[in-house]
Amino acid sequence: MNIASDNVYAIILAAGASSRMGRPKQLLEWRNRSLLEHAVLNAQTVLGERVIVVLGAHADAIQASVDLSAVTVIENPDWREGMAASIRAGVQALPESAAAALILLCDQPLVNAEHMQNLLNAWQNAPARIVASQYHNSVGGPALFPAGFFEHLLSLSGDRGAKPVLMKFEDRLIKVPLPEAALDVDSAGDFDRLTGCYPGY
Template sequence: MKRVAGLILAAGKSERMGSPKPLLRIYGRTFLEHIASEAQQSNLTEVKIVLGFRAELILERLPQLRQYVIINPKYEKGQLSSLISGLKTLEGASLDGVMPFLVDHPFVNRQLINQLVDSFSNHDNPIVTPTYRKKRGHPLIFGDELFPELLNAPVDQGAQVVVRKYQDKILHVETDEAGILLDIDTPKAYQEYVLNRRTLNGD
């Protein structure tokens, strides 16, 4: 099996939400605890967490995660800056790929992670993405051959620059996990999909 590290990107300001997204709750624990726990119990080689805005507050609430944390002092530059911070920390780890988790996409579980790692291990595609009813979601896997491009991509444009460049080489892995499409970045989305447990079908 290929060696894939998980990077949980949780450094942003959460401006649209109005409070730190890593500390919102799902399944009886915070978003950050849930993603970290599922990632750590999966087939990922290692898991790191990238914090920035309100990092000390988050670590005061979740001190057990401190050992996994990387601080991104440039978090205001966007998500890609956090991915770059994580990749730089992982340099020399002999990895085949990296799986970035977005903290506002909390509906992940170890079964999904393992499905993606298995697919990545059995194919040579540089990017793997889960799909639900043929729609792309998160988390993705980037192969190590793309690390230099991610490290040098324009921070204001994000990793999507690299995704678009390799559009025809992406491996799509169909799942039955509708949650891969859900972005919980506003109070309304949190109320609907987390507190009220609304599904994508409106059930």
């Protein structure tokens, strides 16, 4: 079974304070674009205008630096709670017609449009199941959640992201190998690794 992706939306989580980095990692420049721009452009390649960006800390600075006019921007007032609050804000912003949501992090720069399309393809073949990325012998984001799991995403709390939902429904999970997702930019050292090891990736 292969179904259309017209009602799939991307939710890009970009609300964190970047406390370990010391400056907004959303605005770190790599290959002539900010990390947030990379995430937005890749999501648009796959899902067109159906992209929601969740901001929180540094929202004004980010909107002043990044052109987000072609996507839906949501400001999460509870960003200090952690990633779960941003997931809830993103899911709440989805239209009722949304069939699934692809949850993305703005700090996984090696994740590209092709990887996102692979997740979408896996979901289209099994639209009742969650599709998650597999790396480091575990699973995580990017992950695509059918609408039937939105209520579980809305019940999340704290800073663990959607991992509790992935673990709770492991028997309904499709795992797509995505080693590129293992690199997330949390610290200056991570960014140095990105720019040093993957300058032209």
